[in-house]
Amino acid sequence: MKICIVTDAWRPQVNGVVVTLSNLIAAGEKLGHEFVVIGPDQFHTIAAPSYPEIRLALTSPKAVGELIRAHRPDHIHIATEGPLGVAASYWCPRNGELFTTSYHTRFPEYVEARWPIPAAWSYAALRRFHSGSAGLMVATQTLADDLSARGFQRPMLWPRGVDQTLFRPVEDLPTELKSLPRPFFLYCGRVAPEKNIEAFLTLDLPGSKIVVGDGPSRLPLQERFPKALFVGVKARHNLAPYYSAADVFVFPSRTDTFGNVMIEALACGAPVAAFPVPGPIDVITDPRVGLLSEDLRAACLGALQLSRADCRAHAARYTWPESARIFIDNIFRARAAALTRRASA
Template identity: 55%
Template sequence: MRLLIATDAWAPQVNGVVRSLEHMAAASGALGIETVFLTHQDFVSVPLPGYPEIRLSYATRSAVARRWETLRPTHVHIATEGTVGYATRRHCLAIGRPFTTSYHTRFPEYLAARAPVPQSWSYAWLRRFHGTASGTMVSTPSLERELAERGFTNLMRWTRGVDTDLFRPDATGADALAGLPRPISLFVGRLAVEKNIAAFLSLDLPGSKVVVGDGPDRARLAALAPEAHFLGTRTGAALAAIYAAADVFVFPSLTDTFGIVLLEALACGLPVAAYPVTGPLDVIGGTDAGVLDTDLRRAVLAALAIPRERCRAEALRYTWAESARQFFGNIAQAHDRQSAALPQASTLDPRRARPSNPGFLQNGG
């Protein structure tokens, strides 16, 4: 399998989509799969207003076709619904090539938070975008149910993982959160309005509030809570040390589809406080590794009593190896199913060779 992943989300962005795709690429070689990417780096692009780390690409079908000649993929996965993803979708449809997609982001809710665009319009466009795919991957059972109720079809499960060697309870860093009054309530993520961080910062909590991340909403949030500690973006061992030094992880988002930061916090032994919505319901619900409550303050105070070893044990259930098995298995199965239904596709692209499944898929994958 030579897999082309088309994505509008790529470095220098720091988010769950980018991290997930990076882990899939890292795991592909051991599975006998070659992974190549089509990103904003392959096109002329400009920064998105308000989000300079996000690039808007001038991606056209003809530009994708030229890159296609060089990359020569056997399988295609479209990770995002932006200009790169849309142009790749157009090319696949034009040449009769099956492709899969994934649903990472609640664009209808994000857009509605910024502009008077009815969510029904956005969901109608997303149904059309994903409806031509041979399979659409979703991260959780609750998101799968929700999208199915909205008319999405061919949904496939793709969970996420966490590096439990990097993120661990004994992760240490130079003076990570040293000297801050306890308990320390932590948020990690992009500082943007859709993350609902103001709900966290407005809580009357004992101890200290720490915010890790950056984004267009930082200045407003800092003015809203001048007593909070804004540390900027942290990654790798520095981020793990902060998780391990905190007392509770607060996840105020109402729109995330999963939240890899939830797994990172748990892996460091950090209990989670969140609203009972998609993402937290699937990761935290029924685990006793966190507290979900419509009263976020009550959830934070209750989560402080959760033993750290319980959180770590829950995180150990999630591995990137299993995530990769699901991801590549979904792609191979959906591709072969669609190819069998549309045998004429090979005549539209005579150089296309339909490869056999890699061995890990043939043996129960």
């Protein structure tokens, strides 16, 4: 099968969507499928508001449709709800093309955190966007249930994976950490308002707090929390030493749909401390590998006692080949159901 993925999040961006799609394609190709990507790198772009490193395509449904036609795919998957996704979702039904979509990011909560726009308004817009999809792929059952309750149709589970060759225990301690007192409490990800990093940095914890990543909140947070170490962005092949060094991986976000970084940290042996919210409650399903509590400090301190071997074993359940297999199976099932609905209409 030849699959065209339309996505507003693509290289050289560094985020969970790009990681997911890159690993999907690599694993899917090994299963014998072909992928083509229509991303912002193929258009003139402008910077996203408050995220200058994210480029938004300046395009139209016609332009995106011409690229889709040129690729002659067997199926179209629209991965994001940005300009490219909107253009593709407009073009596909008007040209007889079935498509699936995915829900990676809680945009309504992100938007509400920045501007006075109620989340309910954004959810209404997203519901319209996904309404034409033959299947809406989501990472967890919790998210599927939440979206269904909000009126979204045809959710399908698409779990994530972790590269066990890239994320594994590493003994070498990063140079920046060698002079810091133990224990190490680590956050890794975008440094942005929706990640709720202040909830971690304000905790009264022993040892050291370490932040890996960059984003619009980095400089303000560095000024407010000078005792925390901000090491900036690290290439994915350089992340394992930081995860491995962590005595606890802290995931303070309340809005992520999944949180790939949690299983990356677990694969390196770091137990997780997080709030009991969607994402963490779907990943940390075993109390031996992480603690979830509204008292994040208690979760951090309790996680210090957990087994690193159990963490690695838990992460081994998440593989990209299985994720890709489920993605492809979802496409076949979604197309078959959509064709049945067309025939009976």
